[in-house]
Amino acid sequence: MGGIIKISGREIGEGKPTFIIAEGCDNHLGDISVAREMVFRAHQAGADAIKFQHHLPDEEMLPVIPISDNFEEPLYEFLKKYALTLDQHRELKAFCEETGILYLCTPFSFTAAEELLALGVSAYKIGSGEMTDIPSLERIADFDKPMIISTGMCTMEEIDRTYEAVISRNSQISLLNCVSEYPPAYTDINLDVITLMQDRFSKAVIGHSDHTPDLFTSYAAVTLGAKIIEKHVIIDKNQPGPDQSVSIDFDDLTELVDGVRKIESARGCERKVHGLEVPIRSWAFRSLVSTRNIQCGELICEDMVWSKRPGTGIPSHEMKTVIGKEAARDIKENTMLSWDDFVVN
Numbered sequence: 275m276g277g278i279i280k281i282s283g284r285e286i287g288e289g290k291p292t293f294i295i296a297e298g299c300d301n302h303l304g305d306i307s308v309a310r311e312m313v314f315r316a317h318q319a320g321a322d323a324i325k326f327q328h329h330l331p332d333e334e335m336l337p338v339i340p341i342s343d344n345f346e347e348p349l350y351e352f353l354k355k356y357a358l359t360l361d362q363h364r365e366l367k368a369f370c371e372e373t374g375i376l377y378l379c380t381p382f383s384f385t386a387a388e389e390l391l392a393l394g395v396s397a398y399k400i401g402s403g404e405m406t407d408i409p410s411l412e413r414i415a416d417f418d419k420p421m422i423i424s425t426g427m428c429t430m431e432e433i434d435r436t437y438e439a440v441i442s443r444n445s446q447i448s449l450l451n452c453v454s455e456y457p458p459a460y461t462d463i464n465l466d467v468i469t470l471m472q473d474r475f476s477k478a479v480i481g482h483s484d485h486t487p488d489l490f491t492s493y494a495a496v497t498l499g500a501k502i503i504e505k506h507v508i509i510d511k512n513q514p515g516p517d518q519s520v521s522i523d524f525d526d527l528t529e530l531v532d533g534v535r536k537i538e539s540a541r542g543c544e545r546k547v548h549g550l551e552v553p554i555r556s557w558a559f560r561s562l563v564s565t566r567n568i569q570c571g572e573l574i575c576e577d578m579v580w581s582k583r584p585g586t587g588i589p590s591h592e593m594k595t596v597i598g599k600e601a602a603r604d605i606k607e608n609t610m611l612s613w614d615d616f617v618v619n
Contacts, residue, residue: 277477279420279446282376282396284322286448287479287501292534295378295399295422295504296321296527297483299517300329304356306365311509313369313377315524320531323376325399325504326366328390329357333383352516360389367393378422384410391417397446399504402426402454402483408439415439420446422502424483426454430474437475448479448502451495457520458485465491468498485520489530496537505530559585561610562596568605573598579611587611 278287286293296316302309309326316324331353338348358366363379370377380399381387387398387410397420404410405428415421421444425433433449441447451468463486471480481502482495492503508521522530547555560581568578574596581590587610588596599616 277445277447277479279397279422279448279479281323281420284376290501291538292496292500293323293481293502294321294531294534295502296324296507297504298324298326299506299521300327300353300356301506301508301513301515301517301521302326302356302358303513303515304358306358306362308509309358309362309366310369312507312524313366313373313375315509316507316527317373317375319524319527320535321375321527323378324370324507325378325380326358326363327380327382327401328360328363328386329353329382330386330389331357333385349516360393363390364393367395381414384413387414387417391419395419397422400424402428402452405436406432408436411436411440412443415444418444418446420448422448422450422481422504424450424452424454424504426452426483426485430470433471433475437478441477445477447477448481449475450481450483450502450504451500452483453485456485456517457487460486460491463491465494465498468495468500472499487520487522489522489526489533492530493533493537496534497541503530503534556586557584559583560590561585561587562590562593563587563611564605564607564609566607568601570601570604572601574601574616582610588613 278285298309298312302312313324331350335350337350367377378397378399379390379395380401381390382401398414400411400421400423402424405423405425421440423436437449449471451471453462455462468480468482479501482500483504484492492505495503506517506521507527508518508523511523560583562579563582565578565580576597579593579596602615602617605615
């Protein structure tokens with residue numbers, strides 16, 4: 275179920291560990307030293323990648339667009355003030371390579387995507403706002419780099435259209451379940467859509483981009499089979515900014531990575547008695563014991579036996595077999611029974 279994509283030699287998809295992306299977005303507020311600190315701390319937390327955003331405001335929007343409640347100033351002005359330059363992205367990419375974490379970036383225009391291609395990115399992350407921009411996505415698909423596409427704000431039919439347009443040009447596709455609310459109402463997240471997407475988009479790797487301020491839905495998404503988890507990160511949760519309300523800090527990220535790895539270890543589907551359970555079985559299960567003194571030659575009745583721990587004698591599920599047997603010797607009350615206590619018929 276689902277395809278496999280490969281980013282910098284790392285295989286992502288069915289049967290592979292969940293790929294965890296720390297979304298740095300613009301929480302650095304244009305400060306390259308803060309962005310570098312985010313790289314370092316994401317690596318320490320155990321994330322597989324840290325992602326930034328490449329904005330060329332005049333390429334991606336008109337100066338005046340409607341703004342939502344999570345923006346304290348027009349987005350155009352915010353990006354003019356805080357967007358990283360291409361040289362800063364180059365510095366961050368080199369620092370990621372030095373640190374040992376994968377650098378990813380979202381282009382918010384085709385021109386930005388071209389600049390990232392020249393920068394040598396190993397994959398493209400496409401934001402939900404660009405999910406329906408088929409002309410740009412087709413051109414980016416032709417770059418023959420893996421594409422991770424978020425699907426917030428989109429209908430299933432819109433996702434169908436994008437999937438068909440991109441998969442025909444580029445087989446290295448991932449689709450992320452996403453709700454573009456800041457933060458989202460839990461009733462809007464609809465995590466089971468992940469399983470629907472797995473069936474519907476069988477050639478894509480399905481993941482989850484999470485905008486909640488906690489970790490619960492990310493854990494649940496992994497349990498449902500999401501192979502990529504993307505989570506916004508911020509150094510200080512009290513820092514203002516458009517993504518502050520949907521960001522976790524790096525202590526939370528450490529906890530997220532640890533939890534995801536434990537969930538992965540726990541998701542087997544084999545029912546068996548495990549090695550560490552064997553010694554517990556010997557005392558935790560129950561055996562048949564006498565409830566009173568039993569004389570040699572008596573026939574065993576129901577009121578003469580019951581079950582108690584440990585489980586090293588006749589198993590309690592054999593009670594019906596024991597009823598009606600003849601005692602081969604005197605048996606004291608509260609004695610664990612053995613098959614030698616009965617006459618062999």
